[in-house]
Amino acid sequence: MPLARILLTRIGYGILLLLAVLVLNFTLISIAPGDIADSIAGDMGGADASVIAEIRARYGLDQPFLVQLWRYMAGVFRFDLGYSYFFETPVTALVLERLPATLLLVVSAQVLAIGLGVLLGVMAARNPNGALNTLVTFLSLFGFAAPVFWTGILLIIAFVSIFPIFPVGGMRDVTVEGGWLAQALDIAHHLFLPMITLASIYIALYSRLARAAMQEVLGADYVRTARAKGVPERTVLYKHALRNALGPVVTVAGLQFASVISGAVVVEAVFSWPGLGTLALQSILARDTPTIMGILFFSSLVVIVFNILTDIVLRMVDPRIKGG
């Protein structure tokens, strides 16, 4: 099957998945006790039945379930995810404003984790009895067992009281002035700790995977051939072996995106990073259902897009993969 056709199938399937996500969330929200009208009335300090009925009518909540669902889905196709009564902004605008911060955190943490994880894994696989191998084993245990918010809080404590060189909250410093470079450096400075925290889980996972894959590949005949004909060890490792060992890492990394976004929610809460996670927490506490739906929709969209991208990368790394 040609790549374009595979991609089209994946995209079509992704759209179906997204629709399913919407229907599921919409159903959940409508069967849950209480609705927006109750929350608004609660914020107003109580309201009588006629006011609540008026609010319900304004938000279309007096309509039958299927009508509400249909209206919502029709809105989604126009990129209209409803209106957040809590933030008093259209949900699409609200979510799109926060999405870049989350994407920056998630992507930079994943890139760091894959890069460092693979490097550690390769170096550990080269010497199975070395200290690095033990380090990878310890890291993988630590990365799985340490709650991500705990790692973050320990880093905050360390960087506030011991080495105060990194900011521990927010994304920008309002006092920083200057061109885009100064702004970018400022964001990178703020990004450092959240990124390390989020990456710590995955460095552990990827280094272990890369080590296992490398150990397997290094035992293959073609590696022995390469060594026998005198290819330098560095080339054998990073050109011959690594390319084949990357497959499992990339596959797992692609599957992890939903989990990385979950991790980002917690990391954002720890470092008050102004992304989707903090928005989700605020809107959940305020029972702002249109915003919650919008966030679930966009985060599922991000996961699907990254799954498709992973598929493309996988095919680039290993041209032997054919089919859908």
Place this chain on the structure above:
Amino acid sequence: MTKPPDMLAPLDAAPPLAEEAPVRAMHPAREMAGMFFRNYPAVFGLVLLLAILAFTFVGPLYHPVDPFEMVWAPFSRPGEEGYLFGTDYLGRDILAAMMAGGQVSLAIGLAAAVISLVIGVTVGAFAGYYGGWVEEALMRFTEFFQVLPTLLFSMVIVALFGASLLTVTFAIGVVSWTAVARVTRSEFLRIRELEYVAAARSGSAKDGYLIFRVILPNALPPIVVQANLMVGSAILFEAALSFLGLSDPNVMSWGQVIGSNRPYILDAGFAVAIPGFAIFLTVLAISLIGDGLNDALNPKLRQR
């Protein structure tokens, strides 16, 4: 039926094996236990877990303090005034909170793992056994749950249906079964082709019997390993939810201690570091046991 003599002959002619060491097949369970107990990290994990269980379940007998009761001034440091782990922002005894909270964290972890095990094994078993469109539909269903960012989804469930122990457990269980479903399915795909399954089928065994009595018991080893890891991740999951403030405020759990003391980390880091460390130790113990189980149950996969 008699065996052909030419196959038996060389065996009969062979000199008897050394008398002093008769070769006896060990019971498989004993063999597995032997492998497990020779794996020192796994034994360490088991001892650690038993210690944690003793601390949380037996500890309160020796330290009968209500974890919600104010006992002393807030933020007294660990060891001061006789409070081993200090007091939290409301002056409550952190040691008592650690004991009571551990019971809840462990119970939620276990219950949520059971829920996801039941869902995952059912989905995976039916997908792997029937194949065809059933498999297609069930695996699409599984993929759907893999696309949802699990934590966000369970935050929504907890927020919508109220933060009680029941909803939290359910919210964790209902999002974390996908890995079990995949493992179960691949085991079923492999085992359903084996001869003993064909033999049972030719004896006109019903589908339910084949799935639950013939194939499932043989598919259990990797599922057991996965289930074990799931208890660990469910504990982490519960901690993350409580950290975000989405847990039953009337029930103490480790995550709850962390979440409620979070605003004061710079004044009283210990109130957050101690429960975090307890979670870390528990999940570490569980994953060490998981590695040991994996080696003992799947000796062939040991290179991994």
